[in-house]
Amino acid sequence: MAKKVFKELSDFIGTHFIYTYDNGWEYEWYCKNDHTCCYRIHGGMVKGRWVTDQEINLFKIADGIYKVTWTEPTGTDVALDFMPNEGKINGVIFFPKWVHEHPEITVCYQNKHLDRMYEAREKYDTYPKYVVPEFATITYIGDAGIDNDDVINETPYEGMTNDIRQGRFYDENYHHVSKRAD
Template sequence: MAAAEMPEAKKAKTDPSVKYPEQDLSEVLGKHIIYTYENGWQYEIYFKSADMIHYRIHSGLVAGRWVTNREVCMTALGKGLVRINWQEPVGNIVTMVTSLEDRWLHSYFLMPKWITEDPMATVCHEDEHVEEMLKRREQGPTWPMHIAENAFATITFLEDVGTGRDDIIDCPPDKLPAGYASRKN
């Protein structure tokens, strides 16, 4: 059965005495951040809406890659924590938890074997090359998946630019003004 044909999952009965967090995502929506992982890799992300992000990679294995309008699933976990999950046409699987108030995030990021063997194949504006990325993924190999990141990052730049914008991340890193990614606040 194809994923699109999967029946909707039945919800299990939950304990009514347990109060789940309110799904208020206002802490992250419209925010634009630049962050640096413990290994020095630097990324940037814009939380465009409750189900959409844009991101750009400034340094690391696939530096130069940038993506707009990536569909995501965001969940408020309480106490200012928000989890963001997404999968990509190339086969990457990402889970990120962020605390903007405390200016940190943690990512767990799986990368298929074909990317570890040829990371430069994904360095582009992915939106313009989705069909090519899908073909590369199908050619594989996809297994074993490589843990590309399982680390904390420090948020070095944070601004509220509002939701729904397409001009926040709209070019590759090499087209940005000098010092753009080194901004701090």
């Protein structure tokens, strides 16, 4: 993992993270710019889900500490506090009842299935929310640059995060080089 020192908001924007929550769920998250993120989910109840260009609210709380929040088309609310210098994240995910009961509906490339998300949000119960408050350990930090569409660009597969951590997924310019390691 690269040892970058984070202080300003500009240090955070363009950064790509892989982290594992204390409950074992593994996520991959990219701060694409100051108003959007992209992510893939590699473990947990919505494993296999991926999203690009999700609108976010992004703030610097203190030097090297950042808060990111958003609401998904599913109605899921997310609040993440990144502390990359310490290798930690504190997150809370507020899943609507329907996502907790029917997670398989969301396991797709969301951007191509927005109608399915809106339909399920209207069809199924939203409350009570399933709240998941967890700490996470950052296992990878990459400097992907701003607005890099190669960072989150395909469906997650088994072993993808290991391919990324071991340098088999991106080239030296952080461009995608291989769908799967040989």
